[in-house]
Amino acid sequence: MSTSTTPTTANLLRQQKREQRRQLSSSQQIQHAKRLAERLLNHNAFNHSQRIAAYLANDGEIDPVYIIEQAWNLGKQIYLPVLSAHENSLLFAPYEKDSLLCRNQFGIDEPDCLPEHWLKAEHMDLILLPLVAFDEKGNRMGMGGGFYDRSLANIRRPQQLTQLIGLAHEIQKTDQMVIQSWDIPLHVIATEDRLYQI
Numbered sequence: 397m398s399t400s401t402t403p404t405t406a407n408l409l410r411q412q413k414r415e416q417r418r419q420l421s422s423s424q425q426i427q428h429a430k431r432l433a434e435r436l437l438n439h440n441a442f443n444h445s446q447r448i449a450a451y452l453a454n455d456g457e458i459d460p461v462y463i464i465e466q467a468w469n470l471g472k473q474i475y476l477p478v479l480s481a482h483e484n485s486l487l488f489a490p491y492e493k494d495s496l497l498c499r500n501q502f503g504i505d506e507p508d509c510l511p512e513h514w515l516k517a518e519h520m521d522l523i524l525l526p527l528v529a530f531d532e533k534g535n536r537m538g539m540g541g542g543f544y545d546r547s548l549a550n551i552r553r554p555q556q557l558t559q560l561i562g563l564a565h566e567i568q569k570t571d572q573m574v575i576q577s578w579d580i581p582l583h584v585i586a587t588e589d590r591l592y593q594i
């Protein structure tokens with residue numbers, strides 16, 4: 397952690413890491429996604445979870461698609477983040493093989509279902525989070541909207557059991573992380589190469 401780091405430095409790091417992951421070829425992306433899935437499918441947090449929030453990969457993010465498919469095969473429920481305009485944060489909508497999707501204001505697909513089916517983060521057993529950069533202490537940098545941070549604010553409570561696992565390409569690791577009071581640290585970070593247990 398660098399306490400003297402300015403927001404500009406954070407933005408620069410965000411830009412660099414986004415650029416690096418976008419430059420991965422599609423065959424590297426597939427290989428990373430498969431290796432990530434092998435690693436995660438053997439993890440207790442996955443095996444013990446029934447309600448799992450994931451995401452649809454965007455902007456070079458490592459793709460959880462193989463994890464999602466295996467979760468469906470095992471009869472687990474998958475959820476995807478939906479933007480709750482009202483709270484300016486994320487809720488989680490059920491996602492099934494035949495779910496219809498619709499585009500949100502950021503051009504990201506979401507399950508096209510009624511808000512009454514949306515659940516809060518604390519009702520998930522496991523949340524798989526995309527990220528732009530991470531460090532070995534479990535600190536996470538996202539796309540800069542604060543959406544995950546606001547949605548996970550309740551998960552800081554000690555009685556909360558929701559597991560938070562960040563998914564990333566190894567190239568997203570940094571020792572230059574800028575940490576803010578509202579950032580929610582992760583329990584585990586999984587990459588194509590290894591697991592960081594925090």
Ligand SMILES: Nc1ncnc2c1ncn2[C@@H]1O[C@H](COP(=O)(O)OP(=O)(O)OP(=O)(O)O)[C@@H](O)[C@H]1O
Pocket residue numbers: 536537538539540541542543544545546549576578579
């Ligand atoms: N719990 C919170 N309550 C109110 N505002 C928050 C909260 N968490 C984050 N924010 C706001 O969101 C903004 C962006 O936060 P940050 O730079 O940490 O985003 P990020 O972690 O990269 O994005 P994301 O959480 O969407 O992945 C901050 O400027 C902060 O003011």
Ligand SMILES: [Mg+2]
Pocket residue numbers: 536537538542545578579580
């Ligand atoms: Mg943050």
